[in-house]
Amino acid sequence: MQLITVKIDKPDDINFILGQSHFIKTVEDIHEALVQSVPGIKFGLAFCESSGAMLIRWSGTDDAMIELAKRNALAISAGHSFIVFLGAGFFPLSVLNNKRNHFAAGVLTPAATKGDARPLWNPHLTVSRCEQRGQR
Secondary structure: OEEEEEEEOOOOOOOEEEEOOOOOOOHHHHHHHHHHHHHOOEEEEEEEOOOOOOOEEEEHHHHHHHHHHHHHHHHHHOOEEEEOOOOOOOOOHHHHHHHHOOOOEEEEEEEOOEEOOEEEOOOOOEOOOOOHOOOO
């Protein structure tokens, strides 16, 4: 096993939440929690599966944030991890309690600053882009 550092690629004014969860339904659950927490929220999220085809599932309300989430999730490629990017003017504090209480196993980084992710790298892990399998 090898420990690597993955740089989170994002604009300076964009907040993100990096976390872990155990379920494929995580994408739907996070999407629902975000839109119920803040009306009109702009976000993109991506979740890395850890078994089977090891796909990246994604959803959101803003195309630019969705693309940002998919690109960073692919770079991280750690099973059971998710990343949420919140549009300019939206903050993790507004949604964190709702999200944490429902389905996240852990929130690793709620941040507005540039950050790093340190997943454990598995040389046998293959992550497929899954453009056609977006949840919403």
